[in-house]
Amino acid sequence: MNDTSARDKWNRRYSTDDYVWNRGANQFVETYLADLEPGSAIDLGAGEGRNAVWLAGRGWRVTAVDFSSVGLEKGARLAADEELDISFVEADATTYEPVELVDLVIIVYLQLDEEGRLTALRRARSWLAPGGTVFVVAHDRSNVTRGYGGPPSPDVCYTVDETLDALGDLDVVVARVAERIVTTETGDRIALDTVVMASRLARPASAEGGLVLNGDAVDDEGDHRTDDRTDES
Ligand SMILES: C[S@@+](CC[C@H](N)C(=O)[O-])C[C@H]1O[C@@H](n2cnc3c(N)ncnc32)[C@H](O)[C@@H]1O
Numbered sequence: 226m227n228d229t230s231a232r233d234k235w236n237r238r239y240s241t242d243d244y245v246w247n248r249g250a251n252q253f254v255e256t257y258l259a260d261l262e263p264g265s266a267i268d269l270g271a272g273e274g275r276n277a278v279w280l281a282g283r284g285w286r287v288t289a290v291d292f293s294s295v296g297l298e299k300g301a302r303l304a305a306d307e308e309l310d311i312s313f314v315e316a317d318a319t320t321y322e323p324v325e326l327v328d329l330v331i332i333v334y335l336q337l338d339e340e341g342r343l344t345a346l347r348r349a350r351s352w353l354a355p356g357g358t359v360f361v362v363a364h365d366r367s368n369v370t371r372g373y374g375g376p377p378s379p380d381v382c383y384t385v386d387e388t389l390d391a392l393g394d395l396d397v398v399v400a401r402v403a404e405r406i407v408t409t410e411t412g413d414r415i416a417l418d419t420v421v422m423a424s425r426l427a428r429p430a431s432a433e434g435g436l437v438l439n440g441d442a443v444d445d446e447g448d449h450r451t452d453d454r455t456d457e458s
Pocket residue numbers: 228231235246251269270271272273274275276290291292293296316317318319332333334335336337
């Protein structure tokens with residue numbers, strides 16, 4: 226599917242009075258980002274803006290990027306309802322250029338083919354200010370055969386390993402395949418999501434192998450590294 230037909234598909238999907246996704250933020254966004262100090266953030270593939278609105282409500286200065294004008298209009302209405310100021314930008318996730326480095330980039334269920342996916346992840350990493358974080362939630366590739374819902378094609382799904390590779394040398398905070406309970410008419414089902422959170426620790430140019438985090442030197446093995454990786458894919 227080329228970009229135009231993909232964009233048309235999403236615009237049609239969002240052309241309803243109801244919100245296609247919850248108005249509330251994704252559960253992993255809430256779980257892992259609640260304690261981050263607010264700063265500047267980009268929501269790449271923001272859709273109808275639920276996660277951007279949640280971040281803005283916690284004090285983040287958010288730029289919500291999506292190629293669906295219809296999704297962004299709904300996001301703008303959601304933000305207005307909450308009296309929140311968010312910058313909504315209509316752009317392709319693989320070519321968008323931010324005007325400045327940011328403290329947080331979130332990518333939540335952005336479905337792209339392999340080339341687009343790797344491009345978006347690598348670019349997201351390059352947009353981080355020192356100390357900045359990339360947070361990714363996506364349909365895990367194992368969901369296609371073992372989980373509920375999500376896209377039927379493994380080609381647009383993520384894996385923890387591929388996501389970490391694309392994020393390069395960032396310090397891993399979370400890397401796991403997470404179970405998400407989906408309530409259906411026939412009972413609860415389990416969806417499998419890739420969840421990755423990785424940060425760029427501040428590294429002064431003069432440091433010889435040492436890292437500096439909040440002014441404290443730590444060793445290169447990374448005392449501050451927390452990796453709860455349980456890759457089941
Ligand atoms: C499954 S929705 C997720 C939306 C939002 N992140 C959320 O969690 O509610 C995927 C979003 O990615 C957007 N998208 C897909 N391909 C894109 C691209 N190449 N550039 C920008 N946005 C894209 C779609 O328009 C859609 O809003």
